Amino acid sequence: MIVDEIYSKNSERKLQEFNMRERGIISLKDALEKNQNGPGIIAEYKRKSPSGFSNKSNTDILKYFDGIQRIIAGISILTEAQYFGGTPLDAEAVQCYNKPILIKDFISSESMIKSSYMSGGDAFLLICDFLDYNRIKKLVQYGKKIGMDALVEVHDPASAKNIFPDENVILGYNRRNLKTLKMEDNSEEMYDNLKSYGLPVVLESGINHENINKLHIEKYQGLLIGSSLLSGDTIRW
Numbered sequence: 001m002i003v004d005e006i007y008s009k010n011s012e013r014k015l016q017e018f019n020m021r022e023r024g025i026i027s028l029k030d031a032l033e034k035n036q037n038g039p040g041i042i043a044e045y046k047r048k049s050p051s052g053f054s055n056k057s058n059t060d061i062l063k064y065f066d067g068i069q070r071i072i073a074g075i076s077i078l079t080e081a082q083y084f085g086g087t088p089l090d091a092e093a094v095q096c097y098n099k100p101i102l103i104k105d106f107i108s109s110e111s112m113i114k115s116s117y118m119s120g121g122d123a124f125l126l127i128c129d130f131l132d133y134n135r136i137k138k139l140v141q142y143g144k145k146i147g148m149d150a151l152v153e154v155h156d157p158a159s160a161k162n163i164f165p166d167e168n169v170i171l172g173y174n175r176r177n178l179k180t181l182k183m184e185d186n187s188e189e190m191y192d193n194l195k196s197y198g199l200p201v202v203l204e205s206g207i208n209h210e211n212i213n214k215l216h217i218e219k220y221q222g223l224l225i226g227s228s229l230l231s232g233d234t235i236r237w
């Protein structure tokens with residue numbers, strides 16, 4: 001499966017050697033907790049996705065965020081190249097918006113977290129469906145040491161056992177199963193469990209103007225939205 005393959009090649013990934021940071025860390029967790037009037041939008045930029053999205057209009061990243069910077073609480077940048085067309089240079093480029101930047105990658109090591117920091121990232125992604133509890137605990141604690149927040153994401157209810165809650169953690173529910181790449185929404189079943197940790201909860205994937213009023217978004221502190229916004233969808237609730 002594609003995501004397993006991406007993780008398996010992490011040891012071959014070229015990591016960011018020199019520091020591209022232009023500013024101090026901005027906490028994504030703080031931004032979501034302070035967001036007024038409902039969940040904060042984390043707008044994701046990607047050029048393509050194995051689940052079928054492609055940035056047909058080849059939206060320029062700076063033009064894109066110039067247009068939406070006033071309505072978003074954070075930015076998510078795909079940095080994986082092969083399947084998402086990503087690059088750390090995208091993260092470096094969007095530091096100018098002074099919004100917290102989530103490095104959306106298949107992170108499995110401390111060196112990848114350090115690389116995310118050097119690229120200008122403020123937070124990083126850990127996926128419970130692919131990393132075990134001890135690995136997540138180690139990486140959350142490393143991120144905390146260098147001041148970064150971790151978005152600890154779950155899809156399969158069984159993988160919630162890998163959650164390591166700490167003060168720098170934001171929890172995410174991914175409506176998409178990354179093992180099948182299909183939308184399989186267990187958010188109703190999962191919400192109370194995730195909320196019980198007392199941490200911000202972000203709803204992720206497949207959110208658009210047609211379903212946004214059916215997803216009980218008022219319960220969430222954040223919405224991670226990529227494809228629909230990149231395709232010009234107008235999101236309002």
Ligand SMILES: O=P(O)(O)OC[C@@H](O)[C@@H](O)c1c[nH]c2ccccc12
Pocket residue numbers: 044053104105153174204205206207224225226227228
């Ligand atoms: O483009 P969408 O359907 O709005 O989804 C955005 C984001 O949730 C999705 O890209 C995502 C959520 N978790 C991930 C983990 C890896 C790669 C991608 C993701």
